[in-house]
Amino acid sequence: QVQLVQSGAEVKTPGASVRVSCQPSGYTFNTYGINWVRQAPGQGLEWMGWITPSNGNTNIAQKFLGRLTLTTDTSTATIYMDLTSLTSDDTAVYYCARTQLLDYWGQGTFVIVSS
Amino acid sequence: QSALTQPASVSGSPGQSITISCTGTSSDVGSYNLVSWFQQYPGKVPKLMIYEGHKRPSGVSNRFSGSKSGNTASLTISGLQADDEADYYCCSYAGSNSFVFGGGTKVTVL
Numbered sequence: 001q002v003q004l005v006q007s008g009a010e011v012k013t014p015g016a017s018v019r020v021s022c023q024p025s026g027y028t029f030n031t032y033g034i035n036w037v038r039q040a041p042g043q044g045l046e047w048m049g050w051i052t053p054s055n056g057n058t059n060i061a062q063k064f065l066g067r068l069t070l071t072t073d074t075s076t077a078t079i080y081m082d083l084t085s086l087t088s089d090d091t092a093v094y095y096c097a098r099t100q101l102l103d104y105w106g107q108g109t110f111v112i113v114s115s
Numbered sequence: 116q117s118a119l120t121q122p123a124s125v126s127g128s129p130g131q132s133i134t135i136s137c138t139g140t141s142s143d144v145g146s147y148n149l150v151s152w153f154q155q156y157p158g159k160v161p162k163l164m165i166y167e168g169h170k171r172p173s174g175v176s177n178r179f180s181g182s183k184s185g186n187t188a189s190l191t192i193s194g195l196q197a198d199d200e201a202d203y204y205c206c207s208y209a210g211s212n213s214f215v216f217g218g219g220t221k222v223t224v225l
Contacts, residue, residue: 044118044202044204044216045153045155045161045206045216050212050213052212059211059213095161097161100208100214101163101167102151102153102161103172105160
């Protein structure tokens with residue numbers, strides 16, 4: 001069955017960077033694109049960006065340009081999200097979600113940014 | 116992109132039907148038949164309920180239906196049940212592998 005398994009929770013200080021991983025299984029890794037979506041506590045869902053694993057092409061939401069990098073490691077079939085210059089506003093649950101349908105989601109990774 | 120516009124809350128009694136609207140622009144909802152709807156319980160992962168505007172994934176009740184007119188998509192829940200009480204989000208493709216979500220609607224079953 002299709003699963004997307006994400007890395008564990010992170011606690012970071014303001015100004016730091018965070019890397020969250022997403023490891024799909026149950027299908028051919030480079031067949032489908034992956035979205036990254038976040039949800040701040042008590043808030044709605046926010047689309048952050050997309051990566052096409054087969055060629056590494058990305059599309060990053062305007063709000064995150066310059067701070068967000070999406071990459072893939074085909075040897076381990078893992079997708080990475082790197083977010084830099086963290087502030088308290090980046091405290092959120094970060095999700096990876098498959099395809100243009102966002103049909104399968106990872107379990108979420110809680111990133112806390114606090115001094 | 117600006118977020119799609121959803122009502123903050125919608126309520127209904129058991130057995131009734133409710134409709135949640137999702138208004139975008141001609142650059143997203145109006146241009147593509149790629150609106151999805153997600154159900155999310157508190158502390159849980161969002162679940163895909165409707166895709167491509169009106170299609171239901173396997174296992175989703177046929178009480179959930181989707182439609183679109185112009186720049187507005189809608190989700191209708193018929194025969195409202197207690198476990199339909201959750202947050203609902205619309206999401207539209209906006210071109211070039213980009214997406215935009217609505218602000219979310221809290222559904223309350225009275």
